[in-house]
Each structure stands twice: as C-alpha cells, then as structure tokens.
Amino acid sequence: MSSSSSTTSPPFPVPDGFKLHTENNAHILMSENEAFLNPVQEFNRDLSVACIRTWSEELNKAKDAKRAQTRQKRALRAKEESAKKRQRVNESDAIDIEPESLQQSESTSEIPQAESKEDAKVEFSAKPEASLHYKITILEALSATGLRSIRYAKEIPLVKYVLANDLSSTAVAAMKRNVELNGLGPSKELEEAGSAKQAKNLGKIRVNEGDACALMYSHRTDRVDVVDLDPYGTAAPFIDAAVQAVKDEGLLCITCTDLSILATNNYPEKCFSNYGGLPLKAEYSHEAALRLVLHATSTSASRYGRYIEPLLSLSIDFYVRLFIRVNSSPYQVKKALLKTSSYFVCTSCQSFYEQPLGRVVEKQGSRENVNTIYKTQPGPTVGGKCPECESGLHIAGPMWSGPIHDTDFVSKVLQHTESHKDLYGTASRMQGMLTVAKEELHTKFYFTPTKIAGFFHCQTPSLEETTSALLHAGHQVSRSHASPGSLKTTGTCEDVLDVFRSWVKKHPIKNVSETSPSLRLLAKEPRMEANFSKHPKSVTSSSKVKIVRYPETPANWGPGSRPATGGGNKRKRKHDN
Ligand SMILES: C[S@@+](CC[C@H](N)C(=O)[O-])C[C@H]1O[C@@H](n2cnc3c(N)ncnc32)[C@H](O)[C@@H]1O
Numbered sequence: 416m417s418s419s420s421s422t423t424s425p426p427f428p429v430p431d432g433f434k435l436h437t438e439n440n441a442h443i444l445m446s447e448n449e450a451f452l453n454p455v456q457e458f459n460r461d462l463s464v465a466c467i468r469t470w471s472e473e474l475n476k477a478k479d480a481k482r483a484q485t486r487q488k489r490a491l492r493a494k495e496e497s498a499k500k501r502q503r504v505n506e507s508d509a510i511d512i513e514p515e516s517l518q519q520s521e522s523t524s525e526i527p528q529a530e531s532k533e534d535a536k537v538e539f540s541a542k543p544e545a546s547l548h549y550k551i552t553i554l555e556a557l558s559a560t561g562l563r564s565i566r567y568a569k570e571i572p573l574v575k576y577v578l579a580n581d582l583s584s585t586a587v588a589a590m591k592r593n594v595e596l597n598g599l600g601p602s603k604e605l606e607e608a609g610s611a612k613q614a615k616n617l618g619k620i621r622v623n624e625g626d627a628c629a630l631m632y633s634h635r636t637d638r639v640d641v642v643d644l645d646p647y648g649t650a651a652p653f654i655d656a657a658v659q660a661v662k663d664e665g666l667l668c669i670t671c672t673d674l675s676i677l678a679t680n681n682y683p684e685k686c687f688s689n690y691g692g693l694p695l696k697a698e699y700s701h702e703a704a705l706r707l708v709l710h711a712t713s714t715s716a717s718r719y720g721r722y723i724e725p726l727l728s729l730s731i732d733f734y735v736r737l738f739i740r741v742n743s744s745p746y747q748v749k750k751a752l753l754k755t756s757s758y759f760v761c762t763s764c765q766s767f768y769e770q771p772l773g774r775v776v777e778k779q780g781s782r783e784n785v786n787t788i789y790k791t792q793p794g795p796t797v798g799g800k801c802p803e804c805e806s807g808l809h810i811a812g813p814m815w816s817g818p819i820h821d822t823d824f825v826s827k828v829l830q831h832t833e834s835h836k837d838l839y840g841t842a843s844r845m846q847g848m849l850t851v852a853k854e855e856l857h858t859k860f861y862f863t864p865t866k867i868a869g870f871f872h873c874q875t876p877s878l879e880e881t882t883s884a885l886l887h888a889g890h891q892v893s894r895s896h897a898s899p900g901s902l903k904t905t906g907t908c909e910d911v912l913d914v915f916r917s918w919v920k921k922h923p924i925k926n927v928s929e930t931s932p933s934l935r936l937l938a939k940e941p942r943m944e945a946n947f948s949k950h951p952k953s954v955t956s957s958s959k960v961k962i963v964r965y966p967e968t969p970a971n972w973g974p975g976s977r978p979a980t981g982g983g984n985k986r987k988r989k990h991d992n
C-alpha cells in the first residue's frame with residue numbers, strides 16, 4: 416500500500432476546491448492553506464504505526480504474563496491453605512478417633528492431594544486465561560489534518576481511542592471533517608438515540624481544539640498509553656508535559672525537525688536553551704542530535720521520578736524520530752547521571768573524548784548491605800589539545816550516553832514489518848533502516864572512511880578493508896543508520912586513526928603541504944600494522960543494506976512550512992524550521 420494525492424475512484428465524492436489525499440486506507444480532504452500535511456512524512460507515519468503496534472502487542476504479552484503469574488501465585492497460596500486446613504481437620508479428628516477409624520483415615524490420606532474437591536477448584540483457577548486484550552489510548556498533541564491519528568485508529572488493532580488535538584481552529588475543522596469521512600467520529604445513530612447513549616458516543620477519534628501542553632497537563636493524573644509529538648521544528652516546549660501524561664510502561668514518540676539547531680553548531684545558545692546541551696560539529700552530528708533530544712527527555716522525566724528507555728532513535732532525512740518508553744522508579748532516576756556525558760571534539764580530525772558526568776561507588780555498610788553513592792567524575796579526560804593531531808578541542812553536550820535503541824524491540828518491529836510488507840508504502844526503506852538499527856553497536860558515534868581519508872589526504876580504503884582492519888585488531892564493527900557508508904566501532908578514535916596511519920604506509924600520500932593537518936596526524940606512529948585482508952565477519956545483513964537516507968526528492972521535500980491561516984503555533988521561533 417502507499418499514498419496518493421488522487422485516486423482513480425475516490426471512496427466518496429470530492430467537493431470542489433478540495434484534493435483527496437490517501438495514505439493506506441486513510442483518506443483526507445485538503446484545501447489550500449487549511450492544515451499542514453507533509454506527504455514526505457509517510458515514512459515517519461508508517462514507522463510509527465509499526466512501532467506503536469509492536470509495542471502494544473508486547474505490552475499485552477507482558478500484561479498476560481503478569482496476570483498468569485498472579486493467578487499462579489494465588490493458586491499456590493490457596494493450595495497451601497487448603498492443605499493446612501485439611502491437616503487441621505485431620506489433627507482434630509485424630510484426637511478422638513478409635514483405632515479402626517484411624518486405619519481408615521490413613522488410607523484416605525493416600526489419595527493424591529489434587530483429587531480433593533478444594534484442589535480441583537484451585538487447579539482450575541490456575542489455568543491460563545485467554546488474553547484480555549488491553550486496549551491503548553493515544554494522544555496526538557499536534558494533529559493538523561488528523562491523518563496520523565486516522566491511520567493509528569484504523570491500522571493499530573489494539574487502539575481504544577485516539578485523542579487528536581490542534582491549536583488551530585482551521586486545522587481542527589479539517590480534522591473533524593476527515594475523521595468523519597473515515598467513519599471514526601461519533602456515531603450519528605447514537606447521537607439521535609438520546610442523551611444517555613450520547614454521553615458514551617465519543618467516537619474512535621476524539622478531536623480537541625486547544626494548546627498541546629494544556630491538554631497533556633490535564634492528563635497528568637488520567638494518563639494515556641502513548642503520546643505523539645510531531646510539531647513544526649522543535650518538540651522541546653512539549654516534552655515536560657508529555658513525560659507526565661504518559662502511563663508507566665507507556666510510549667513517547669517524538670519528532671524534531673530543527674536539525675539546523677540540533678546537528679550543526681550554528682546556534683549553540685538555542686540548542687542549549689531547548690535541549691540543555693551543546694551540539695557538535697563533526698560528521699556524526701546526527702547521532703549527537705538524537706542524544707540531545709534523549710537528554711532533554713531524560714532530564715524532564717527525572718524531575719517527576721520517571722526514567723526513559725530509548726526503544727528506537729532514528730535520524731531520518733531532515734528530522735529525528737524517537738520512540739521512548741517511560742517508567743517510574745526513584746532508583747532508576749538516580750542512574751540517569753551515569754548515562755550522561757559531555758564530549759571534547761577535535762576541530763580538525765573529529766576525534767572525540769568522552770567526559771562522563773557521574774560515577775557510582777559501592778561502600779560496604781555496617782551490616783550486610785552495600786551502599787551505593789553517586790559522585791562526580793574527575794576530569795578533564797583529555798588535555799587542552801587533540802592527542803591525535805594537536806588541534807583545538809570544543810565542548811559538546813551534556814547529552815545522553817546510554818544506548819539509543821533497544822535491540823530486542825527493534826528486532827520485533829523488523830519482524831513485524833517483514834511479515835506485513837503489504838501494509839506499508841515505505842516497507843523496503845523501513846526494513847533497511849531497522850536492519851541497520853538492529854545491528855548497531857551501543858557505542859558512541861560513527862565515522863566514514865571517506866571523511867577520515869580526507870583528513871589524511873590519502874586514497875580511501877573500502878568499507879570492507881576498514882571493517883576488516885578493525886576486526887583483525889580485535890574491535891567490533893557495525894554500520895550506523897544515520898549515515899550511508901558509516902561505521903561504528905568499539906575501538907577508540909586513536910584505533911581508527913591508527914588503521915589509516917597504517918594504510919598510508921602502504922598507500923603513500925603525495926604533494927602534501929608542510930602545514931597540512933594530515934602531517935600532524937602522521938607525525939604519530941601507528942601502534943600496530945593493520946591487516947586489511949578480508950575478515951569473515953566483515954559482511955553482515957546491515958552491510959548489504961543500501962540506506963536511502965534521502966529518498967527521491969519531491970518538490971515539497973523538507974520539513975514543510977505551516978499553512979498561512981488558522982492560528983497555528985504561537986511558539987514559533989526564528990530557527991524552528
Ligand atoms: C507538523 S504539523 C503536525 C503534522 C501531523 N502530526 C501529521 O502527521 O500530519 C504541526 C501542527 O501543530 C499545530 N500546533 C502548533 N502549536 C501548537 C500548540 N501549542 N498546541 C497544539 N497544536 C499546535 C499546528 O497548528 C500544526 O497543525
């Protein structure tokens with residue numbers, strides 16, 4: 416399935432002045448400047464349907480398992496109690512029984528326990544019950560045309576209802592019309608049936624006109640299962656409300672399109688005010704963008720005794736999209752300090768040096784218990800100049816330094832996509848991205864051989880040669896979804912540069928000026944001779960994937976601009992797009 420702006424046979428008459436847009440089996444009518452729709456974001460919507468669907472199925476499995484465990488415990492307790500009761504009865508009978516009846520009672524006690532009436536009852540109740548199908552509620556805080564909410568309501572089987580909200584009155588009018596066209600609004604028959612039934616007749620999509628934060632704050636006590644933030648530009652102003660509106664084990668889905676702030680160092684002051692950390696200038700700045708959004712979300716959640724688990728964090732085209740599980744635990748909140756780091760980044764060779772913010776020490780308490788004490792990290796972890804090339808270093812972060820994906824979750828979304836290719840117009844791209852994300856190492860940042868070879872002014876070793884050299888040296892290597900031709904490794908920046916220093920010995924460089932930074936890189940001898948022969952592990956599923964980072968570029972490619980009328984975002988700032 417895929418999207419189209421006009422179909423050969425529209426499912427309903429298209430009024431004059433409107434265009435029909437169809438994505439999967441969701442249909443919306445669009446008129447000029449009424450509400451915002453970016454058709455290029457179909458990939459974002461496809462991915463979101465697949466992630467929420469997979470997450471809701473996993474949530475149901477976890478709830479079923481928990482219920483079965485409770486039933487089993489209860490059954491065991493009841494069994495023990497009935498055994499105790501039987502024992503008490505036997506003991507009291509034994510006090511005044513005659514020798515013959517004692518004989519009789521002994522033979523009765525040989526009856527297997529489960530055959531007693533009480534136990535039969537207990538065993539029956541311990542049987543697994545059918546899944547109760549816990550149905551989820553979704554709050555889409557910035558819905559525009561309502562297309563995303565309509566797709567969620569139609570395509571995710573375990574949806575109870577979707578709350579679709581927008582600040583703009585024209586967007587809300589369009590949304591109401593679109594929701595009705597798709598048969599997801601309040602039922603007309605029930606509306607006519609009188610007020611008693613009407614009270615419950617809210618429809619599968621409940622449209623709300625208002626400020627996203629006000630709506631989310633109103634759900635602080637009556638929480639929802641999923642909150643989706645898909646704004647123009649930054650999601651930063653909505654994160655504080657969102658982390659409080661989502662239930663424990665709930666899912667937070669965040670889009671940010673302000674990559675000029677998150678992934679360049681053109682506006683560090685803006686990045687700091689929005690995300691509480693500084694961006695960096697290096698080819699891996701898109702991974703830093705993901706880590707900055709995670710940092711903002713983690714610190715917001717921590718204020719309310721909540722912590723985050725990133726399930727899938729992707730840098731896609733002109734935006735980032737993150738799927739984050741939120742939970743409550745004061746113990747885990749403390750650990751957020753251990754998942755936060757700043758980085759010193761070389762302005763010349765892009766080597767980075769991690770400066771963790773905190774550490775934990777364990778001290779033996781007076782009795783058996785071990786006390787966990789949180790401390791600050793000593794630093795700096797590097798001197799004033801880059802140890803590899805003597806250039807200056809710039810600070811970046813603080814940002815999230817923990818894993819950005821949950822490999823198990825990514826595998827499940829990938830499995831779902833592979834077995835439901837017909838459901839998604841962008842299935843092959845989803846498959847590619849998810850395959851790479853699934854194999855991604857949980858290390859910080861990535862590099863491309865082309866870029867590093869550029870620093871040395873040398874011929875570029877192939878991906879296979881670079882991967883093999885690192886593997887032969889005992890490091891692990893994977894791809895990164897964030898950039899085609901990129902590699903992540905457990906080796907340090909020095910290990911990577913040593914591979915290139917070794918490469919240059921075999922492929923000498925010519926005509927380099929005396930002031931070139933490459934000479935400073937080459938002034939250091941490699942600590943080993945790299946082996947570039949093919950390593951058996953240099954080919955993985957993800958190395959066969961050709962990531963379509965920028966798909967074919969339609970005329971309206973990019974974050975899109977807001978409609979000219981209809982209120983919209985009063986929070987727009989200069990650099991938001
Ligand atoms: C990028 S569009 C949303 C696109 C939509 N999620 C989709 O998938 O098609 C952003 C929407 O946010 C709305 N908006 C901006 N500020 C808002 C606020 N404070 N509260 C609610 N809606 C807001 C705008 O009117 C606009 O319709």
Ligand SMILES: [Zn+2]
Nearest residue numbers: 761764801804
């Ligand atoms: Zn350097």
